[in-house]
Amino acid sequence: MRVPPLPADEWDDEVDAALRVMLPRRMRNPESASNALSTLVRHPALTEAFLTLNVHLLFRSSLPARLRELAILRVAHRRDCVYEWNHHREAALAEGITESEIEAVRRGEATDALDALILRAVDELDEKSNLSDATWDALCGQLDEHQRMDLIFTIGTYNTLAAAFNTFGVRSEYER
Known part of the structure; x- marks a missing residue:
């Protein structure tokens, strides 16, 4: 630590x-x-x-809680942030996301098209700090402007937190 x-x-x-x-x-x-x-x-x-x-x-975000938690879990997985994963796994379960859906996030998989789009957005932002036109256009068809902005800031903020938690050595209360 x-x-x-x-x-x-x-x-x-x-x-x-x-x-x-x-x-x-x-x-x-x-x-x-x-x-x-x-x-x-x-x-x-x-x-x-x-x-x-x-x-x-x-x-207070306009982004639905389910989508927020899927995005955070994908960030946590990509950043190998145990603290973030464990805490947001619990939050995801509380939002009705199933164990199998949570495990699928690790693989970047989702059965719902919108869920898959959210995971793709996380991956693209992680790789390029930008979204492809195709992903942005798809998000425009599913989310309003405030929701899209909240999504981008959620992904960026939880990338920052993952960096801080991993670097500082913050231990999860849910260590398994």
Whole structure:
């Protein structure tokens, strides 16, 4: 672990303010916050700024939750991010995505055309930091402008988180 969670005796008002963006008061402590948040709060100003975007993507995004979770899982797989995979596997299950659908994400496979399109978008952005005209046009036929923008920012944000979690050595609470 290169960047460990912030020790409990260093949690202060600045840390509390940074986590206020995402967590209710009862969870803004080292015992209740996730390993990821407990690590990120080592830099409270960055955490607060980042969580503002992340809260939008997780809770206010126009992108349907199913598509969001499929995109995040594909990013987690491509980035070999155990933390992101484990946490969003649980979120995907809560959204009704089946175990077999989750495992198919690893292979870049989906039985639904829209799901497959989302996985293709993740792969293309990962490979080229851009989408082909064919993929963009297909997304235009399925998602409105806000949904497409939320998708691109979701993919980019979770690529950034995967890089941070992998580099810092954030351990998943769901390690198997």
